[in-house]
Amino acid sequence: MAVQKRTSTNVLLHTALQNFYSAAEEMGLEDGLVEVLSRPERAICVSVPVKMDDGSVRVFNGYRVQHSTVCGPAKGGLRFHPDVNLEECEALASLMTWKCSLAGIPYGGGKGGIAVDPFELSPREREMMTRTFAARIAPFIGDWTDVPAPDVNTGGPEMVWIMDTISKLRGKLEPGVVTGKPITYWGSKGRTAATGLGVSTCVLELLKRKGIDPKDATVIVQGFGNVGHYNALFLQQAGCKIVGISDITGGYYNPKGIDVVAAKAHVEKHPKRILEGYDEPGLQKMDGNAILEQECLVLSPCALEGVINEKNAGKLKCKYIVEGANGPTKPEGDKILDERGILVVPDFLANSGGVIGSYFEWVQDLAGFFWTEEEYNSRLVPIMKDNFKRVWDYAEEHNVKMRRAAFLVAIKRVADGLRTKGFFL
Ligand SMILES: NC(=O)C1=CN([C@@H]2O[C@H](COP(=O)(O)OP(=O)(O)OC[C@H]3O[C@@H](n4cnc5c(N)ncnc54)[C@H](O)[C@@H]3O)[C@@H](O)[C@H]2O)C=CC1
Numbered sequence: 001m002a003v004q005k006r007t008s009t010n011v012l013l014h015t016a017l018q019n020f021y022s023a024a025e026e027m028g029l030e031d032g033l034v035e036v037l038s039r040p041e042r043a044i045c046v047s048v049p050v051k052m053d054d055g056s057v058r059v060f061n062g063y064r065v066q067h068s069t070v071c072g073p074a075k076g077g078l079r080f081h082p083d084v085n086l087e088e089c090e091a092l093a094s095l096m097t098w099k100c101s102l103a104g105i106p107y108g109g110g111k112g113g114i115a116v117d118p119f120e121l122s123p124r125e126r127e128m129m130t131r132t133f134a135a136r137i138a139p140f141i142g143d144w145t146d147v148p149a150p151d152v153n154t155g156g157p158e159m160v161w162i163m164d165t166i167s168k169l170r171g172k173l174e175p176g177v178v179t180g181k182p183i184t185y186w187g188s189k190g191r192t193a194a195t196g197l198g199v200s201t202c203v204l205e206l207l208k209r210k211g212i213d214p215k216d217a218t219v220i221v222q223g224f225g226n227v228g229h230y231n232a233l234f235l236q237q238a239g240c241k242i243v244g245i246s247d248i249t250g251g252y253y254n255p256k257g258i259d260v261v262a263a264k265a266h267v268e269k270h271p272k273r274i275l276e277g278y279d280e281p282g283l284q285k286m287d288g289n290a291i292l293e294q295e296c297l298v299l300s301p302c303a304l305e306g307v308i309n310e311k312n313a314g315k316l317k318c319k320y321i322v323e324g325a326n327g328p329t330k331p332e333g334d335k336i337l338d339e340r341g342i343l344v345v346p347d348f349l350a351n352s353g354g355v356i357g358s359y360f361e362w363v364q365d366l367a368g369f370f371w372t373e374e375e376y377n378s379r380l381v382p383i384m385k386d387n388f389k390r391v392w393d394y395a396e397e398h399n400v401k402m403r404r405a406a407f408l409v410a411i412k413r414v415a416d417g418l419r420t421k422g423f424f425l
């Protein structure tokens with residue numbers, strides 16, 4: 001019987017499934033494995049009741065999806081955002097499977113989150129919600145089963161609350177149950193900047209391959225959170241001119257180059273940690289979508305999914321796209337970029353520095369022995385360069401786009417694992 005191809009109206013799941021099916025078809029993957037890998041192994045839905053500060057009770061929907069554990073424990077972040085839903089988590093979990101496989105680290109893929117606007121909650125409400133969520137997914141997470149980490153709107157505090165809740169439930173310290181923890185609570189030096197360091201490493205590797213001096217490169221980074229800010233900072237340090245940044249408050253463009261350090265200092269001081277009100281000589285404020293269409297050599301989307309699509313792909317004025325966010329380009333957008341000769345370094349290669357860095361943290365937690373930041377970075381950067389080279393070389397050798405090359409390499413490792421181990425348990 002032919003493969004029953006799944007479809008979805010969810011942008012991310014639509015993108016994930018289309019990319020997977022077309023790569024699977026190109027590599028001639030057996031129908032049975034296509035069926036297995038186009039579905040998650042396990043999807044957990046929980047309700048998360050919270051007693052609010054005013055005495056009322058609100059119930060939030062929480063999810064954790066484990067797409068694959070063929071290569072090791074499921075691994076991937078937790079997102080707190082009003083748009084979080086089961087399909088989005090499923091798509092992001094599958095992307096984690098390919099990311100970990102491509103990176104060659106011993107994990108499968110998972111993702112989860114809570115449908116909530118965390119900025120509407122008080123610190124106490126946020127902590128209670130996170131701890132209740134942790135308790136409800138407790139039977140399914142652990143250092144050798146599924147290891148969550150931060151993603152959009154989550155970070156060190158959430159990871160500590162989860163670690164602490166699980167440790168209390170199990171009656172022993174469980175530092176390896178989550179990564180992305182603060183350094184004082186079994187976190188690792190280097191993890192906070194790891195994703196941005198990895199994205200910027202890919203940008204610099206790309207420039208090297210194209211024979212472009214970073215000093216001649218202009219860059220626009222969408223999103224000024226964990227990934228976008230560090231990416232912009234490292235690229236500026238390498239000599240690139242960051243001509244545009246953006247966040248939820250809009251786009252900030254400066255043809256003379258934005259002072260990333262000053263912009264970050266502004267965000268740090270802002271009560272909502274946003275760019276609103278930031279100014280410097282020559283800065284032009286514009287709409288968040290318009291910034292994507294400004295002139296630059298490299299555009300690096302580091303915020304949300306689906307931002308490069310059939311509507312704007314024809315209008316972009318960049319030569320290269322290096323994806324820091326997960327799923328920023330819809331397949332319809334990809335097709336147009338391809339026709340226009342705009343080269344795309346795909347998300348699960350470019351942003352894999354985060355999960356590789358999480359792997360380093362987990363290794364240190366299991367060993368109870370910690371590295372310096374120099375050791376951490378000196379391991380991360382060569383792995384990123386090596387992974388970039390592997391995908392670049394595969395793409396050149398087989399005359400395919402980098403996204404396709406990354407999928408083909410990543411799916412092969414998981415498929416080999418499935419063929420060897422089977423899928424009975
Ligand atoms: N944090 C990590 O280690 C990793 C994150 N990622 C992905 O990178 C992306 C960003 O994640 P983080 O930086 O961690 O999140 P974050 O929450 O720290 O920052 C998100 C940024 O995007 C901005 N933003 C939101 N809506 C926007 C819009 N409509 N236009 C422009 N900017 C907008 C926010 O204002 C904020 O500056 C997500 O897709 C995430 O899944 C991928 C790999 C690892």
Ligand SMILES: O=C(O)CCC(=O)C(=O)O
Nearest residue numbers: 076077149151354355358
């Ligand atoms: O650090 C991790 O485990 C996962 C980070 C993540 O969610 C991602 O790479 O999308």
